[in-house]
Amino acid sequence: xxxxxxxxxxxxxxxxxxxxxxxxxxxxxxxxxxxxxxxxxxxxxxxxxxxxxxxxxxxxxxxxxxxxxxxxxxxxxxxxxxxxxxxxxxxxxxxxxxxxxxxxxxxxxxxxxxxxxxxxxxxxxxxxxxxxxxxxxxxxxxxxxx
Amino acid sequence: xxxxxxxxxxxxxxxxxxxxxxxxxxxxxxxxxxxxxxxxxxxxxxxxxxxxxxxxxxxxxxxxxxxxxxxxxxxxxxxxxxxxxxxxxxxxxxxxxxxxxxxxxxxxxxxxxxxxxxxxxxxxxxxxxxxxxxxxxxxxxxxxxx
DNA sequence: TCCACATAGACAAGCTGGTTGACGAGTTAT
DNA sequence: ATAACTCGTCAACCAGCTTGTCTATGTGGA
Numbered sequence: 108x109x110x111x112x113x114x115x116x117x118x119x120x121x122x123x124x125x126x127x128x129x130x131x132x133x134x135x136x137x138x139x140x141x142x143x144x145x146x147x148x149x150x151x152x153x154x155x156x157x158x159x160x161x162x163x164x165x166x167x168x169x170x171x172x173x174x175x176x177x178x179x180x181x182x183x184x185x186x187x188x189x190x191x192x193x194x195x196x197x198x199x200x201x202x203x204x205x206x207x208x209x210x211x212x213x214x215x216x217x218x219x220x221x222x223x224x225x226x227x228x229x230x231x232x233x234x235x236x237x238x239x240x241x242x243x244x245x246x247x248x249x250x251x252x253x
Numbered sequence: 254x255x256x257x258x259x260x261x262x263x264x265x266x267x268x269x270x271x272x273x274x275x276x277x278x279x280x281x282x283x284x285x286x287x288x289x290x291x292x293x294x295x296x297x298x299x300x301x302x303x304x305x306x307x308x309x310x311x312x313x314x315x316x317x318x319x320x321x322x323x324x325x326x327x328x329x330x331x332x333x334x335x336x337x338x339x340x341x342x343x344x345x346x347x348x349x350x351x352x353x354x355x356x357x358x359x360x361x362x363x364x365x366x367x368x369x370x371x372x373x374x375x376x377x378x379x380x381x382x383x384x385x386x387x388x389x390x391x392x393x394x395x396x397x398x399x
Numbered sequence: 400t401c402c403a404c405a406t407a408g409a410c411a412a413g414c415t416g417g418t419t420g421a422c423g424a425g426t427t428a429t
Numbered sequence: 430a431t432a433a434c435t436c437g438t439c440a441a442c443c444a445g446c447t448t449g450t451c452t453a454t455g456t457g458g459a
Contacts, residue, residue, distance in 0.1 A: 115275075118264070122264045123268075123395065125265065158408090160408080169448085171408090171409085171410095174408065195453080232385060236260075239374055243370050342436040
């Protein structure tokens with residue numbers, strides 16, 4: 108009956124492996140200057156309409172930290188800052204072509220990792236698993252947890 | 254057919270929530286000076302027979318970083334360094350009574366979080382979920398991933 | 400219309416948790 | 430006996446975040 112502790116460990120192990128696999132693959136595909144944490148920023152920026160302050164809230168950090176992250180991503184060529192159409196103070200963040208390429212690489216890596224799991228479990232069981240997880244996982248932004 | 258990206262997000266969200274919940278509960282129970290990362294150290298130390306170098310390998314960091322972590326946990330009263338029975342260079346790490354209390358608090362918090370999930374899914378479905386996850390999750394130490 | 404207040408982002412300083420590198424003391428293998 | 434390795438420590442440094450302050454711009458009520 109002590110599945111509980113096991114289950115916690117399993118969830119942590121699984122997410123750790125997922126992050127690690129995506130990171131490794133993305134690195135190998137020529138985006139070695141990106142770290143796992145960047146993915147969470149890409150997720151928000153790719154959704155569109157994000158300012159630095161939006162990003163800060165999404166990531167759960169101060170806007171200074173977000174600004175620093177954006178600065179880094181701009182310098183590395185993944186993100187650009189456009190003038191905001193309605194607010195002269197703000198700058199609209201957008202992915203560059205390189206940024207989109209990195210995002211696609213990460214998505215594909217995630218799909219590949221999941222595909223392996225899907226194969227292990229079989230289609231039926233995998234579908235049930237997704238259904239179950241959907242009922243458990245909280246809504247809201249995905250962000251680094253520790 | 255695009256469960257794949259969803260699934261990744263779900264796993265990350267779930268583990269994030271788990272970590273967050275455990276951390277919050279443990280903090281409230283009087284261990285506010287512990288952070289999620291400490292849990293991974295406690296896991297190794299509570300298993301027994303750990304030296305600082307062992308801990309470093311478990312956590313995947315340098316031994317200097319592990320030594321610093323141990324120093325902090327000793328200062329806060331969670332860990333003690335005992336002489337090593339067979340090796341005069343090494344020191345055996347052990348949890349203090351307080352360290353064990355914190356470990357129990359974290360375990361209980363994990364159980365509580367999982368219990369909530371178990372209730373949502375029902376006993377049967379939960380059992381299947383654990384079985385599935387066991388087939389997917391890698392072996393080896395649980396460590397912070399990003 | 401004006402003004403008090405809120406918000407976006409920049410600048411600066413400082414902290415924390417990690418890194419690399421070098422070392423003395425102790426252990427192990429040749 | 431000695432060469433090579435390992436445990437833990439000291440020191441310097443760095444990355445990524447924090448708090449605090451500031452200017453420019455936007456917003457809403459008297």
